[in-house]
Amino acid sequence: MHPTFTGSSTSFPGSLKGDVVLVERFCLQKYKFSHGDVIIFRSPTNQKQMFVKRLIALPGDWIQVPESSEILQIQEGHCWVEGDNPASSLDSRSFGPIPLGLVQGRVTHVIWPPQRIGQVERKMPTGRISPY
Amino acid sequence: MAVGSRAAVWLASAAQRFGSVPWRDISAEAVDRTLLVIKAVCFAHVINSYVVSLIQVRGPSMLPTMNLTGDIIAVDRVTARRGTVAVGDVVLFRSPENPRRAITKRVLGLEGDAITYLVDPHKGDASKTVVVPNGHAWVQGDNIYDSRDSRHFGPVPYGLIQGRVFYRVWPPEGFGFIGQKATSL
Numbered sequence: 001m002h003p004t005f006t007g008s009s010t011s012f013p014g015s016l017k018g019d020v021v022l023v024e025r026f027c028l029q030k031y032k033f034s035h036g037d038v039i040i041f042r043s044p045t046n047q048k049q050m051f052v053k054r055l056i057a058l059p060g061d062w063i064q065v066p067e068s069s070e071i072l073q074i075q076e077g078h079c080w081v082e083g084d085n086p087a088s089s090l091d092s093r094s095f096g097p098i099p100l101g102l103v104q105g106r107v108t109h110v111i112w113p114p115q116r117i118g119q120v121e122r123k124m125p126t127g128r129i130s131p132y
Numbered sequence: 133m134a135v136g137s138r139a140a141v142w143l144a145s146a147a148q149r150f151g152s153v154p155w156r157d158i159s160a161e162a163v164d165r166t167l168l169v170i171k172a173v174c175f176a177h178v179i180n181s182y183v184v185s186l187i188q189v190r191g192p193s194m195l196p197t198m199n200l201t202g203d204i205i206a207v208d209r210v211t212a213r214r215g216t217v218a219v220g221d222v223v224l225f226r227s228p229e230n231p232r233r234a235i236t237k238r239v240l241g242l243e244g245d246a247i248t249y250l251v252d253p254h255k256g257d258a259s260k261t262v263v264v265p266n267g268h269a270w271v272q273g274d275n276i277y278d279s280r281d282s283r284h285f286g287p288v289p290y291g292l293i294q295g296r297v298f299y300r301v302w303p304p305e306g307f308g309f310i311g312q313k314a315t316s317l
Contacts, residue, residue: 031231042291045267047215077229101226102291 001052002085004038004120005110020112021052021120023105031100033058035129036122038107039081044098052107053081053091054123059100061129066093077101082125184208186301187224189236193279197222197310198236204302205236205310207295215290217269219245220312222297225271228285236297237281241270249283250276262287269293 001007005019023040027033033055043049057063057080062073066086074080078097083089092098110116179185188204198205207224211217219239227233241247247270248261254277264270268287273279282288300306 042289043267044289044291045265047267047290047293075229077227077231099226099228099231099289099292101228101231102289103231 001038001054001083001089004054004084005052006116019110019116021107022109022111024108025105027106028103031103033079033100033103033106034122036124038120038122039103040105040107041081041098041103044095044102050104051081051090053083053089056080056082056092056125057097057129063129064127066128072097079103182209182213185295187234187236193273193275193281194222194236194238195275195278197238197274198300199303199306202303203300203306205297206299206301208298209295211296212293217242217290217293217296222310223269223271223293224295224297225288225293228288228292234294237271237273237279239269240272240282241287243268245270247282251283253277267291 005021007018033039035055035058037055038052039055040050040052043051057074059074059076059078061080062071063080064071074097078099080092080097082091082093086093107120109119185207186204187207188202189198190201192200211221212223217223217239219242222236222238224234224236227235241264243264243266246261246263248259249272251258251260262270264287268289270282270287272281272283276283297310299309
């Protein structure tokens with residue numbers, strides 16, 4: 001998710017290098033999300049691991065899968081997530097659309113380190129989805 | 133005047149009665165009681181979310197193990213959190229088709245298992261075999277004729293499983309453990 005977040009570096013174990021973010025869970029009452037939200041969810045392949053990615057498509061949207069010219073419609077109850085750094089991101093391009101039930105919250109602010117404190121913005125890559 | 137002086141006397145005695153009420157004790161007791169209620173609610177919430185909860189189930193998909201309506205079952209939330217769900221357990225999970233609904237079905241296979249199932253039990257014997265991918269479980273209702281399960285929406289990721297059904301609390305005739313195989317009352 002670079003440059004939106006800086007992850008904790010694996011070469012310096014034990015030091016708090018990664019960003020600390022605030023995750024809100026009110027959105028789980030009605031499972032109402034918007035395009036471009038950054039969400040945190042349980043990995044579909046390993047339930048003990050959590051991923052933070054951006055929500056690109058909601059149920060019913062048609063999405064164009066990058067690096068291949070296929071168009072796919074997201075089935076009900078699922079969503080398509082992608083990382084902001086497509087070069088090194090394990091996301092829906094590898095494991096497909098994920099059920100919305102795996103989502104554990106929405107990231108709203110970065111709260112540490114102090115020079116990166118601020119709101120996490122909702123942005124959408126253009127031209128990827130269409131509602132029909 | 134007589135009315136004026138009677139009113140003054142009444143006011144004076146009311147003020148005296150007001151002063152003699154033990155306000156500090158009453159407020160201390162009110163705060164204590166409120167804190168006790170808050171603690172009880174927090175305790176109940178933690179038990180409900182992390183240890184065991186009671187759920188009412190509806191629908192024909194788990195007949196004969198569970199009735200059409202009115203069964204109340206106890207769901208153990210520790211097993212799902214630890215990831216020790218086994219084949220044959222009845223589990224409660226969020227529906228992959230609608231995250232606001234929780235459904236109960238039986239786990240027939242875990243990751244790596246090969247499941248053979250009847251594609252459409254109403255129409256003949258055609259069956260398919262599928263291997264359950266990593267991190268997923270194959271769930272099916274005991275009543276295969278009337279159940280919407282993994283045969284329709286595919287294997288379910290473990291992250292959706294919320295608890296394991298282990299005991300039926302209501303109706304009283306059905307009080308007892310829900311076992312590893314489909315059985316009736």
